[in-house]
Each structure stands twice: as structure tokens, then as C-alpha cells.
Amino acid sequence: MPVVKVLTDGIGEVDLRSIDVYRSRGGYVQWERAVRDLTPAAVLEYADKSGLRGRGGAGFPTGKKWSFLPGNDKPRYLVCNCDEAEPGTFKDHMLLEFTPHLVLEGILLGAYGIGSHHAFIYIRGEFKEGYRIFTQALEAARAAGFVGKNIFGSGYDLEVTVHRGAGAYICGEETALLNSLEGKRGEPRLKPPFPAVAGLYGMPTVVNNVETLAYLVPILKNGWEWFAAVGTERSKGYKVVSISGHVQRPGNYEVPVGTPVRELIEIAGGLRPGRTFKAVQPGGGSSACIFDEHLDLPYDYESMAKAGSMMGSGAFVVFDDTTDFVKAAYNLVRFFAHESCGQCTPCREGGHWLEAVLERFVHGRGLRSDLDMLKRVSSTITGLNLCALGDSIEPFLKSVINRFPEQFEGKLIKETVTA
């Protein structure tokens, strides 16, 4: 079994919330090395050459993202995105609560790598416990002199601010997150300008996912070659996959990128006895389902894209033959319609309309004309929105309507026949 322990090392075995325990296992050694011995450019080189790609969903190469920062003398900010609300994703939550110092060390390395003196972490509102635990970890690190002024006597200052969201999925989208962090309505911004040019308070900003930043620590420790040696051609390293749905042992599993889909299902205990596989949604609520014919594909960015889906944030939801896909589609569309910030016409009105129609289907009151409408509206609203949320409504719906049309037809109003 290819389960590995990199970020998850020690979780469930020792109390990594304790700074002493974390340090006894080599914690903050990379931070001290970076500040004492490495230039920011050298840290960026690690990020770049390791092939690390964003674990927040879009999979953008991390080193490349950092290099977009303009070379001006404006203050620049690193923002750690811990708003984790993608349906099916629960890895950042775990990292935050069980290995908060690793998360913090990753943030510190990221901030140093982009030459920032102020980092922020935006924590989803519902993560009350995680917020408490991380804040304690931060205080302990500050007391130890790892955060604040003149770190390790190097003259380098770095402040970290913790911000709690109020529980809106859209605030995970990086520009909505920045608005929210500034105290404004959490709605995505029109791009350009991109955050690298004008982000938080109009300053150059990098937004990175918790997991992305956390991987910086082992990459610095083991070298970029170590990370780049694992995975497939363009998808490198390891990934924490949140496996859920119709498996026997749902949970977070850290695996090499490129582990076959079939194997992931097995890692999580496989299907329940007597059930057959129907589909898996491999990249969170925003992704399309893949089916039997895709079971042997490696789980990486490219293969999932080729199969018409995505790896996204690594939320892997398995569906067996007990699944009511109409209900599942309704549930997801309702989620997106509910979480839409409502700025864009297609996302706001389209999401709502699709939800209303699917709700009727769930109650067996679908109309034959609705079948066309569902396809037409969901596909035309895609690609026309300001942010990716609006484009997340179609993939699952479309994939299951096409694959399981009989489930939808079965929900049409029964024509009553009078004798």
C-alpha cells in the first residue's frame, strides 16, 4: 500500500500541538536554516524545482506563482488559505488541528521565500477548535522567537496574523478571501489585476493553500530532488487525499501523486460488501464524475483533466450502486447556488434556476422539457463567470445526467392515465 507519512507523520501518534514535541522531531530546523543560511531566492528555488503545485484546487505551480511578484519595494503579503470548504475536502482541517506547527513553519518559509514581513492565515469560521489550536501554536512560536522581530538575530522581521472567516465557501476563492480579510464583502474581484500585482490592501500578495505551504518544510529538509522524484511527469510529490463516500474507512490518506484511482478506493477500505462501483468524484464538489473505465488512471492533475475531471483539492468521493444521482446532483447544485456570492448573472440566476428544477426532480415532478433545460442552462453558464464557483455547477450534473439518464427520466411526472 502506498500510504506515506510526510505531512501526516506523527499524527495520531504524538502530540504535535506541543512545540516541544514538534521541535524534538526536527521542527523549525528548516525555518532556522532558511533565515540564517538561505536567501529568499534560494527558498523560491526549492519551491520551483520541486515541482510543487498548489493544493488548493487549481494546481498552479507554486514557484511560478511566487515569481510573478513584481520587483518593487511595496510591502508584500503571504496569505495562507485555510478556508477549506470544498465539499468532500477535509485535509487542511486535519493539518491545522493536529500539526499546527508544521502549518506555521510552512507559512513562515513561504513568507520568507517571497520576501514578506507580514503573513496572514484565513481560517474557516467553523474551525473554532483549529483556530484555538493554531493561535496557541503561534503564541508558543512567538515566545520561542520564531515569529516577530529580529528572528534568530538575523534582523529579519515577520509577523503572522490569524483571521477567522464567517463560514462562506466563496471566501476560499483567493480574491474574495482578500476582500473578506480587508473587512469587505466576501466577493471575488475582477481580474486583472491579479493578487501578485495588487492583492491585499492593493499590495503584491501570494495566496497559498495550507497543504501547499506545509510541503515546503519536507522539501527544504529533503531537497527538491526528493519531492520531484515522486509522482508523474508534471504532477510531483505527495498529496493528502480526503477519501469519502461509499468506502469502508473514509479518511485522509497521504499518497504519492499518481497512485491509481482503484488503489485509492482500496486504501480507504474498498466498497462495502456486495456493492458495486458506480462513480467517483475525484476533485471535490466542483469536479465531474469519472467511471469504471477510469479506475486505472493515475491520480494526478493531467490524467484527471484528460478524463474530463480534475484532481482539485484532493477530495475523492466514491459512489456505489445505492446512489441516487438525482439527489446527489440536487445536493451539489443547491450547495453552489447557496454559496454563490450573487455578483454574476450566470452563476446567481443559473444556479438558482437549476436548483429549483432539480428540487422538483427529487420530488418526482420533473418535466420532459427540463431535461434539455438542465443541460442547456448548465452548459451555457459555464465559462461566463467572474470566478470558478460559477463554473463548478455544471461538471457533476452533466457527468451524471449523461451517464445515468434513466435516473433522471425516472423522476419525471408520471402521466396519469384515465380509464
Add this chain to the structure above:
Amino acid sequence: MADNAAELVSLTIDGVPLKVPKGTLLVEAAKQIKQEIPVYCYHTKLGPAGLCRVCLVEIEGTPKLQIACNTPVADGMVVRTQNAKVDAGRAMILELLLVNHPLDCPVCDKGGECDLQDYAMAYARGTSDLADPKTSKPKGVDLGPTIVLDEERCVVCQRCVRFDDIIVGDPQLVLKDRGVRDMIATASGDPYRHNFTGNVTELCPVGALTSKTYRFKSRPWDLDRTQTTCTQCSVGCQMFSDVRFGVPLRTMSVEHDDAISDGWLCDRGRYNIGFYDAKERITQPLYKRGDTFMQISWDDAFALWARAITDAIHLSGPQSVGTIGGGRLTNEEAYVAQYLFRALGVNNLDWRAGRQRQATPGSRGGTLADLERANAIVVLGDSPADRAPVLDLRIRKAVKRANATLVRVAPLDVSPVPSIDVVDVAQAAAALPATASSIAVVWDGIDAAAVERLLDALPENVTVRTYITSEQGNARGAETMGMHPRFAPGFAAAENGLDTEAMLAAASDGALAVLSIFGANPALRHPNGPLVRAALAKTPFVVVSELFMTESAKLATLVLPAKGAFEKNGTTLNATGDALPVNASLQAPEGVLSDLEMLVGLAEQLGVNLPAQEAVHAAVIEAIAQAPAFDLGDHAFRTRAAQAATIPADGLRVAVHSNVFAGDGTSAHDERIVALRPLAEALLSTDDAKVYGVSSGDRIDLEAGGLTLHNLSVAVRAGIARGTLVLVDGLATAPANSFAPGAVVRVVHVRKGDSTLVEA
């Protein structure tokens, strides 16, 4: 920037090749070939937002349709604004917008000029697969004193939200909640209120935001439209007056009036049009016998007036006759007024009836575009936000968009944009950034000594542009036309007469026999109310031309019913020296004459030949063409009795603050804007509030030199200097000029919020 502007990019739109400056957005580029791309959220003045997605176009080489509002042109770009794919995309957007849009057209004020109606006709499919009920949301929401909101009609373009943020700098409106439940509201939940709210009704592409004053009143095609100049203040915004059946139903901005209004109107200019048919309007000359006015004919009025003047000149010489006013007249009227009186040998002429001394910025006057481009702006005196609201929007634009430094000397209000607030002129000069190469000085025309000190303190080798915000719309025109004791038209030297101060002093000594006041209200607006009242009481024959029985009219011997600006033709000269047309859109009530018609009637009786209309016109143009040689604070404008203000030891000194809705004329007799009128408030510093044991909401009585002012509501404000009590100018219920200037005022009674009375 300049380089970019010069750099041209070639592209093709709908097969037509064109070249436009680099950086131009497709939506603007398409206008060059007269191809309109539909937009909801985009607005030239607000920029792109990328929300509505109706502006879809096809760009060759890009598979998905793109939004034209946020796509800059690129060399070799091939764009289609019309083809099957684009049409289908737009049709989809419209179908989506209509999913939850109510079928309100028959009862919606926007009907006939609604972008949703228009685009639905032009681009929508005409049918829909919609089989579910529409969402319901609040309708007829009372957003504030001016605006009603229908949440169901909102297409969430956020133009209103962005207007408050980008243009006004006072982001009151926000989008609340999310998804299909989102709604426009004020962030605080308080009424939507600032000086520019009405603009959102024009920006709103649908009937979501409508003016209370225009609700259910008309269809656009039933309105007669006239373009004219707003004369409510000295900015001179261009506006449309929309009239139906002789009633002014609304005013609208002129979108392309970039030079002056920048496409906006303030709420005073927009909404204060309901007084024309007010029942309190004077429609017949009134002559005072004893304590009561009686209605007389115009013939009698002219005869009485002419006889009073002839007798006075005969008995005591022309120096016993005086004329005040002009700032509310047209240039032509002001010119004829001074012509007529000077022809009689009368040199006691002054347009100044209030606090202001000077209206013409002189040799260094600038345009509004210059103001917008200044690196630094110094505001000295009363707030332009209330004296010249739309000019203030230029200041905000300079600060917000071009990072100009705003320095305000002893301001009495809070700036919506970042400002450096200083206590005196010396500090103002010190606060200017050393790099500023162009400085704009915006002055209220009141304290000549202070502005002179400011100009002296400004660095050399910088471009200085000067602006004066006036108390009356055509103050500069009146001054230019020679309604001034030292200037003939075009600032030519005139035989010296008495200025307003001296006329009032002479009058209270019994030395004036006739005082004619045109469109002015010194009894309420002149800083020395007691002196005005004494002077008018002592003068045997006081004539006031007015629309309403103002404080001054009540003290007159003869009150002449005058036309308002929508009822007459002429020109006006705004704060920046632009000669602007005033075009009549209304018929005046029977019996009401314009000031010009009154002057003509008087001249006939006096046997003075007035120049013909064309000659007046030419003289006006010539006077405006003269370049004045003076600067701000010039001695020619100073009063002979200037008083220095000191900080009182045992009381409070009154400072006066303009409010755009104050006055006891047109704004006091317009039931549509009652809710916008300022309260009779006394603003106090936090320190003084402690000294007097008062808090906001308490009521106080004031006393000085035996004069009293009762029942002012206290408002405690940070930023007000200790020892200063701020009163709103121009409220008949609580005249700010109740006491002699410089009087030390005492708080005599305090009524706490719970009505207990405390003797101070």
C-alpha cells in the same frame, strides 16, 4: 501614460478596421464604429465590474465568448459583436436575468427608458423554459429621504454600490446576503443619505432605484425636455428639465457634460424643483401699509418704486439710494440692474448679501479639469461639499484616483476622502507635499486676509489655480456684470459707491431712502442679522424681488413676485467662469415677472432708456471676456469693517457652516424635499460639551448682548475647535446671524434629552 495614449493599436470589429489607443476597452472601442455593445454593470464613469455578462463578444482565437467591458484591445484582434454565437450568449444572459425579474413594467417608473426592456427586445429569445415560481423580495423599500428601492427589479450590477464608493467616497450602499437572495441596502441599516443620492436612480439600469419625487408620475415619452443650467449653486451643472403639463417632474443629468458636472447632479439641484407651484408662492406685488401687506397691481408697484427713487435722488442725492443683489439673477439681469441704477447716478451697488466678499478668482482661476489634475488641493473656509457639491466630487476624484493631497484649514465637517486637516493657513502650507507642482486653492470667498496669507505662504515655482465657491449660483456673473461698488462691467473702474456693509450702516443711521434688493436675503444670510434688521426698519422704502416671503421680504415695503430660473432665459457665469445658458422650461404663474421685466418696467417709469436685447447680450459677452488682474483676497473686495475673531474666554464664538439644503426660499417651500432640510443644530466640541454639561440631542438656548436664540439641538462633534459653536447658515427657524458678528455667546438654558430644564 502619455506614451501609451499615443500608442495606437489596430483591430477589427465586425469587419471594420480601426485604430484606438492602447489600453482602450473593447466596449469603448466599439463606440468608435458606432457599434453599441449592451452593458449593465459597466459604466464609463465607474469602469468595468465584469458582473452582468451581457456585453459578450466573440474574439477570434478564443473559444469562449469574452466580456467586452473588461477586455482591452490588442493588436490584430478580430472581434465580432454580432453573430449567432454572440446572440445566443446574450440571449442566455437575458433569459437568466428574467428568471426572477417581476412583470412590473406596467407600473414601473423606468418603463420606456429601461435597459432591461430595451435589451430584452433586442437580444432575448422571447420565450423561456421557466416553469418555477419567481423569488419574491421586498418592494417599495424606503431607502432614505430620496429613494425607493424595489429589490425584485435589481439586476445586481452594483453601479449604485460602486457610485457610493468610487465617486462619492461614502460607501453607504452595499450588496447584502448572497446568491439569488442578495439585496441592496445601506451597510448600517440607516437611511441612505448624502448630497448625491439621486444619481443612483440614473445609474440604475432598471427600475430598482427610483426617486420618490418622480414615483408614478409620468412616462418618459410624455415629458417635454429642456436642457438648462442648474442655478442652485455656483458649479453650474448642465441638466435636463423634464416637464409634463406645465409641472416640472424631474431633472436629469447631462451625461456628456464632462467639463462641468462630470455627468452628476447633487440632490439640491436635482430635487429642489417642487417649489414652482407651491401655494406660498407670491404671485402679485405686495405693498406694506402699516403692518400688513396689500396686493397691488404691477403698474402701481412700478409707479411707487419709481417715485420713491426719484424723490430720494431729488431730496438727498443718488447716495441715498442703494441696490443689493445679483447672485440669483441672470447675467443679463445683473447687467441691466447696474446699468439702470448707474444711469440714475446711483453707485451704491453690491451683489453681496451674505458672508461672501469675492466671487471671481481672478488671474489664476482654473477649470474643473485643472482641479481634478492638481497634485494638492487646499480648502480654505466653508466646505465645498455643501457650497458647491459637484465641484467637491472633483476634489474627491483627484484625491481618490490621482492621489492628490487634500489639505483643509479648520474644517467644520468630516471629509469622505483622506485629508490633512490643519488649524491655520501656516500649517496648511507646511502640510503640502514638497513634490506638488500644481496646487489648487478652493476658497469660500469670505476671509480675504486669510486667503492672502495662504497665497503668500505657498511655495514659488508651482502652478497655483484658484477657485471660489459662492453662496449664490451667479455671484461671479453679478460681480462681472458690475453689481459691485468699485467695478463696472468687466471689472472696469467705477465711480465708488457704498458696499453692502456701508449701505447697511448708512441705512441704520437713516441715510438711505430706498433700498432695492434683487433675489437676495440679507436678513437671514448677512453675518450681522441685527444690523440688517435695524437697517431695513430704518429705510423708508425697501423693495424685495422674491418668490417667497423670506425674512428679508417680510421687512420690505414692496415685495415683487419674481420668476425662478426654470421660468426665464438668459445666461449665468459659474464658479470657473463658464458662461452657461439658462433656458426656460416652465411658464411662470400669472402675475409673476422676471427681474429683467421688473427692471424694464421701472426704467420706463423713470424714463431711462435701456439698451436693446442684442446690446445687452454683447455687453455681457464682452464683460465676461475681460481677464481680471486681481487675485484671491484682493483689497477691492474687502469690507471696510472687517472684524478680527478672537477665542472668547467666557463663552462661545459662532462659526457658520453652509448646508446645501438650507435657505428660506426655494428649499423651504418644496414639500418634496422637506426631509432633506437640515435641523436647527448647534455643533459643539467634545470639550465644550463637557464644560456645559450637554450631550447630543439636548436642547439649548443661547444669549448674547440681549439677543437670544432658542431651542437648538446639540450635536457634539470631534474636530470642532474649543470655544466654537457651529450653526447652519440660512435657517429661518434658527438664524445663524441672530447675534452681531464677534459676539460672545452664552448658553443660558439646557433641556436634557429627558426634558428636564437646567439653568446654565
